[in-house]
Amino acid sequence: MRRNLKVLSTLLFAAVCFFASSAAFAADATTGGGSGSREMGLAIGAGLAIGLAALGGGLGQGRSAGAALEGIARNPQASGKIFTPMIIALALTESLVLLAWLIANALSGKIG
Amino acid sequence: MGPHVTWFDLIPGIGGLKDSLQPLLGRSWTWQVFQTTHFEITHVLVALVVFLLLVLGAASYRSSVVKLGEEAILPSPRFNIRALFESLADIVFGLLEGVMGEKNARKYLPFLGSFFIFVLFSNLISLVPGFRAPTDTLKTNIGLAVMIFLATHILGFKEHGIRYLEQFTGHLPLKSPLVILVPLMFVIEVISHLIRPATLSIRLMANMFADHAVVGVFFTLIPFLVPVPLMLLGVFVSVVQALVFTLMSATYISLAVAHEEH
Numbered sequence: 058m059r060r061n062l063k064v065l066s067t068l069l070f071a072a073v074c075f076f077a078s079s080a081a082f083a084a085d086a087t088t089g090g091g092s093g094s095r096e097m098g099l100a101i102g103a104g105l106a107i108g109l110a111a112l113g114g115g116l117g118q119g120r121s122a123g124a125a126l127e128g129i130a131r132n133p134q135a136s137g138k139i140f141t142p143m144i145i146a147l148a149l150t151e152s153l154v155l156l157a158w159l160i161a162n163a164l165s166g167k168i169g
Numbered sequence: 170m171g172p173h174v175t176w177f178d179l180i181p182g183i184g185g186l187k188d189s190l191q192p193l194l195g196r197s198w199t200w201q202v203f204q205t206t207h208f209e210i211t212h213v214l215v216a217l218v219v220f221l222l223l224v225l226g227a228a229s230y231r232s233s234v235v236k237l238g239e240e241a242i243l244p245s246p247r248f249n250i251r252a253l254f255e256s257l258a259d260i261v262f263g264l265l266e267g268v269m270g271e272k273n274a275r276k277y278l279p280f281l282g283s284f285f286i287f288v289l290f291s292n293l294i295s296l297v298p299g300f301r302a303p304t305d306t307l308k309t310n311i312g313l314a315v316m317i318f319l320a321t322h323i324l325g326f327k328e329h330g331i332r333y334l335e336q337f338t339g340h341l342p343l344k345s346p347l348v349i350l351v352p353l354m355f356v357i358e359v360i361s362h363l364i365r366p367a368t369l370s371i372r373l374m375a376n377m378f379a380d381h382a383v384v385g386v387f388f389t390l391i392p393f394l395v396p397v398p399l400m401l402l403g404v405f406v407s408v409v410q411a412l413v414f415t416l417m418s419a420t421y422i423s424l425a426v427a428h429e430e431h
Contacts (some may be wrong), residue, residue, distance in 0.1 A: 141267040145420055148413050152368035158375065159367065 096168050104165035110157030115148040176299040177214045182215055190201055203307055216303035219290045227237045230254050254286075264416060269423035277305055277422060280320065284313065285415040288373065292407030295381055304410075305377040310370035317418045318366040325425035336425070380406045 125143040129136045193201040197234045234241045234253045245252040261282045265274035289302060295302030325333045339354030341347045380403045 060247065138267070141264060144409075144413055144416055145268075148372065148417050151372060152364070155371040155375065156364065158371060167393045 099164050099168050103161040103168075106157050106164065107154075107161040110154045110161075114150055114154035118147050121146045121150065174299070175215075175301055177211055177213055201316045205399055212300055212303045212306050215294060215300055216291065217307060218300070219287065219294055219303065222292060223286060226250055226254060239248075244312065257286060257289075258282055261415060264412065265419050268416060268419045269426075273423060277419070280413050281419055281422075284317070284418060285411055288313070288414050289408065289411035292377060293321070293404070294409055295377065296403050296407070302377045302381065304373050305381055307370055307374050310373050313373075313414075314366035314370040316361075317369065317421065321365075321421045322362075323419075324422055330424040334423070365421060374416055376406055376410045394408065 121143065125139050125146075128139050203373050229250050233249075239346075244255065261375070262274060262278055265278060265281060266275075269277070291304045291309070292302055293299045295305065325336070329335075337355050337358040338351045339351060339358065343353065383395050384403060387399055
């Protein structure tokens with residue numbers, strides 16, 4: 058419960074920061090710095106895209122590698138059989154991060 | 170000397186060629202994904218060197234096996250080129266057997282094994298000073314990945330005929346109201362098939378580029394002995410990425426040629 062509250066408050070803080078900053082951008086846009094705020098939004102978006110993807114991908118890969126290592130620790134003779142599915146699972150998790158990299162790359166290409 | 174100077178820069182006229190490639194190709198647009206490697210031919214030249222090395226290795230392997238005749242069944246007593254290629258083939262065969270079973274592994278070992286050996290040697294050549302990995306740009310990797318993509322579907326059609334298209338319908342039971350979902354499943358399957366070559370190529374590119382960048386940063390900090398552990402890590406990354414490329418290709422092909430169990 059306490060942990061949930063912590064997570065919730067973090068998310069709320071992030072949301073407040075996000076909306077406050079977007080309001081600031083809007084104010085900036087109305088005062089005439091239009092293209093600057095657009096570029097700032099693109100840069101923040103690209104950073105967030107690859108950053109969040111790396112966060113999620115790291116957590117997922119950590120889980121699968123941890124489970125595989127646990128299996129090997131319990132039964133060391135199975136390490137050869139566990140290795141191949143583990144590599145495939147890691148690669149499949151990674152592919153979503155790579156898609157996010159594509160998005161980030163496309164976004165950062167629009168800057169400037 | 171900059172961090173990206175290679176032996177090929179010693180060839181007279183290559184700088185001029187690099188500068189004149191853009192008007193020669195008759196275009197000025199660039200793709201963001203290729204970044205600065207767009208009009209460089211260094212990667213092509215390094216890939217040619219890798220091909221040359223592999224052809225020489227294969228010729229030496231063949232001559233050593235032919236010379237031995239019947240005795241070639243026995244493994245080599247010393248570690249030489251023959252033992253190297255045999256152990257590489259053995260590793261790839263073991264991996265393929267785990268993914269697609271022994272019969273298919275025997276069938277596709279020549280195809281996927283050549284991909285493995287090419288990618289492995291391309292990755293490893295970047296650890297030789299004065300060479301860049303051909304695989305650290307998407308120009309090379311998209312070529313490899315598109316070949317895998319085409320091979321997957323050609324082999325699928327060869328194995329199943331026109332019934333191969335059934336794989337794109339999500340295996341929904343045909344005599345149920347769920348059939349209305351078939352167009353949706355078709356779109357999803359097509360997208361997931363198109364994403365495969367993209368992730369296959371970007372994964373290899375990103376890992377090799379990151380490794381190259383890390384070694385480069387440490388070389389600029391302390392250019393003596395300190396980068397050695399990172400280069401050892403580079404050997405590990407090269408081997409693992411070659412394995413991952415082969416394994417994912419084997420998975421895609423085995424999914425395409427697999428028969429449904431009822």
